[in-house]
Amino acid sequence: MREISVEKVTDAVRKMCMETNYTLSADMQKVLAEAAHTEESPLGQEILAMLEKNLSIAEEEKIPICQDTGMAVVFLEIGQDVHFTGGSLAEAVNRGVALGYEEGYLRKSVVKDPLIRENTNDNTPAVIHTEIVDGDGVRITLAPKGFGSENMSKVFMLKPSDGREGVREKIVSAVKDAGPNACPPMVVGVGIGGTFEKCALLAKKALLRETGKHHPDAHIAALEEEVKNECNALGIGPAGLGGNNTVLAVHIETFATHIAGLPVAVNICCHVNRHSTVEL
Amino acid sequence: MNKTITTPLTEDVAKTLSAGDIVSITGVIYSARDAAHKRMTETLAAGGTLPFPIQDAVIYYLGPSPAREGQVIGSAGPTTSGRMDAYTPQLLEKGLRGMIGKGKRSAEVIEAMKKTKAVYFAAVGGAGALLSKHITKCEVIAYDDLGTEAIHKLYVEDFPAIVVIDCEGNNLYE
Ligand code: SF4
Numbered sequence: 475m476r477e478i479s480v481e482k483v484t485d486a487v488r489k490m491c492m493e494t495n496y497t498l499s500a501d502m503q504k505v506l507a508e509a510a511h512t513e514e515s516p517l518g519q520e521i522l523a524m525l526e527k528n529l530s531i532a533e534e535e536k537i538p539i540c541q542d543t544g545m546a547v548v549f550l551e552i553g554q555d556v557h558f559t560g561g562s563l564a565e566a567v568n569r570g571v572a573l574g575y576e577e578g579y580l581r582k583s584v585v586k587d588p589l590i591r592e593n594t595n596d597n598t599p600a601v602i603h604t605e606i607v608d609g610d611g612v613r614i615t616l617a618p619k620g621f622g623s624e625n626m627s628k629v630f631m632l633k634p635s636d637g638r639e640g641v642r643e644k645i646v647s648a649v650k651d652a653g654p655n656a657c658p659p660m661v662v663g664v665g666i667g668g669t670f671e672k673c674a675l676l677a678k679k680a681l682l683r684e685t686g687k688h689h690p691d692a693h694i695a696a697l698e699e700e701v702k703n704e705c706n707a708l709g710i711g712p713a714g715l716g717g718n719n720t721v722l723a724v725h726i727e728t729f730a731t732h733i734a735g736l737p738v739a740v741n742i743c744c745h746v747n748r749h750s751t752v753e754l
Numbered sequence: 755m756n757k758t759i760t761t762p763l764t765e766d767v768a769k770t771l772s773a774g775d776i777v778s779i780t781g782v783i784y785s786a787r788d789a790a791h792k793r794m795t796e797t798l799a800a801g802g803t804l805p806f807p808i809q810d811a812v813i814y815y816l817g818p819s820p821a822r823e824g825q826v827i828g829s830a831g832p833t834t835s836g837r838m839d840a841y842t843p844q845l846l847e848k849g850l851r852g853m854i855g856k857g858k859r860s861a862e863v864i865e866a867m868k869k870t871k872a873v874y875f876a877a878v879g880g881a882g883a884l885l886s887k888h889i890t891k892c893e894v895i896a897y898d899d900l901g902t903e904a905i906h907k908l909y910v911e912d913f914p915a916i917v918v919i920d921c922e923g924n925n926l927y928e
Contacts, residue, residue: 517776517916521878524914528884532829537883541819541829541902579828581819581902591789593901622834622856622879654927655834655857657879713856713878714927715916746880 476610477557478754480566483614486752487570487600490616491546492578494748495538498529501685502661502722502747509659509712509719518717522659525712525745536578540657540746543580544618546571546600547678555610564602572596583621603675615682617749623660623742626652629674632736641666641738642701648740649705649721654714657744661685662705662724665739667731677741680725682749689726698724722747758912762810763851768873771917773924777875778912783854785816785906787833790897791841798844805896805905809849815856817902818892819882827892827908829882832856835874839863846870854915858927868923875915876926888913 498506506529510522532539548567560566575582575597584598585591628651630644645664652660665676688695702724711717722745731737759767761781771777784806786794794804815835819828835855842853843866851872856879859867867874877885891909898904918926 520776524878524881524884528878528881531887532883535883536822537825537886538819538829539883540880541817541831541882542833543819543829579820579822581817581828583817583902595901620880625834653858654876654879655836657856713876713916715876715918716926744880 475555475557476553477559478612479560480558480563481560482754483563483566484570484573486614486754487548487567487616488574488577490614490750490752491571491574491580491618494616494618494750495543495578495580496536497533498539498746498748499750503529505685505722506745509722513712513717513719515711515717517715518712518719521712521715522719538580539748540620541581542583542620542622543575544620544748545584546597547617547619548600548602549615549679549682550602550604551607551613552604553609553611554606556612567600567602568598571598571600612754613751614754615749615751617682620744620746623652623656623744626656627677627739627741629670629737629739631670632738634734634736636736638697641736642697642704644738645701645724645740646704646708648742650708650710652742653710656742657746658710658714659712659719659722659745661722661743661745661747662701663741663743664724664726666726666728666737668729668737670737672729673737673739674741676727676729677739680727681741681743681747683725685747686723694726694728698726761812763812763873764810765851765871768851768871768921771873771920773917773920773926775917777915777917779812779915780911780913781909783812783814783908783910785814785818785908787815787817787903788837789900789903790905791838793897795841795844798848804848806907808845810851811849812852812854813845813850814854814908818886818906819902821892827886827889830886830889831882832877832879835859842866846872859919864919864923864925867919867921871921873917873921874919876918877913877915885913
């Protein structure tokens with residue numbers, strides 16, 4: 475049994491809220507730079523150059539990359555031999571979010587009740603996904619999610635007979651519908667299989683993968699590449715103003731499913747695909 | 755084509771802009787997003803007056819992040835315009851001339867724009883740190899209690915935008 479104080483969790487979350495909002499991970503910066511290199515539309519090139527400049531201003535001056543500093547999505551992978559001390563784990567996560575958003579001059583974008591819509595003024599609660607794993611480690615991933623792109627995400631309950639073709643078509647149609655609203659070039663997270671909620675969670679997790687890295691299964695990796703090329707042929711381009719860089723990457727995660735179903739979730743993320751992970 | 759425009763945006767100037775033009779905007783613009791639009795519409799329905807002169811005004815669909823000490827404003831990029839579509843035709847009727855945001859507009863909005871000769875500009879989404887450098891002054895003029903969603907009066911200088919839908923209804927996204 476390993477004891478870990480929840481204060482450590484608060485502190486890690488607080489720091490990651492700020493870090494993710496000022497600096498994109500190296501893999502995201504790399505694919506953006508590559509896009510600038512391959513973009514054929516002059517306006518698209520100009521926009522990608524603005525995005526690069528935006529990233530350097532954000533990092534240097536600690537101004538959020540985007541004013542939508544997101545709803546905090548937190549993944550906790552907790553070793554089964556861990557015992558948290560010093561209070562409630564969920565409260566510790568939320569305290570970290572509240573502190574980080576305040577200290578970091580980040581926008582508070584969360585309303586308490588989805589219908590009454592009063593701002594909670596500290597960006598809590600976070601969306602927390604907890605998983606119990608082997609061992610005595612704790613892995614915390616924080617991914618602030620902007621809603622321009624979140625709003626364009628979709629779940630499709632396909633029939634088994636729709637097969638690979640059906641899946642491919644639905645992913646491309648979701649990207650097409652997202653268009654300029656989702657601040658392209660986008661990163662597309664896809665979950666295939668499981669149940670209604672499982673595929674959505676897989677799609678969200680797919681966004682956390684190192685950008686552009688393919689799925690280990692060859693047939694899924696091939697589908698990722700095919701969908702990416704098809705999306706880029708749509709011509710939506712940077713900021714939706716035309717060009718050959720509509721998506722930066724397509725990441726697909728899969729899970730076993732029922733004999734009667736083929737669930738597919740498409741979680742769209744903009745070019746500000748923020749996430750960071752620490753291990754305690 | 756690259757064009758420099760100043761606000762208030764008159765009908766004559768609006769008519770010279772075409773979808774695809776790259777513009778630099780200088781002058782006063784007003785931020786408003788979902789909650790502020792809802793309130794403005796309620797104000798109009800109750801026969802009240804809007805918190806800023808709407809004739810020839812330009813609205814920026816923006817909810818900035820908070821400013822640090824010494825900064826004019828925090829990150830300040832556009833939000834998705836489509837959420838304002840339900841409220842927009844009434845504001846166009848009242849004289850609103852320009853809107854800055856990102857993303858698609860409804861057929862109703864485009865029809866109203868053609869009728870009233872208004873222009874829809876896109877600012878680059880996710881470039882809020884860079885765009886904040888073009889805002890030289892910022893004050894909250896209404897709906898203070900809405901926080902980031904309050905109406906801010908913004909002075910912009912050479913604010914970069916692209917004409918997406920012009921007053922003839924030509925649409926760069928199409
Ligand atoms: S979709 Fe992404 S880049 Fe666009 S405004 Fe939202 S968070 Fe920012």
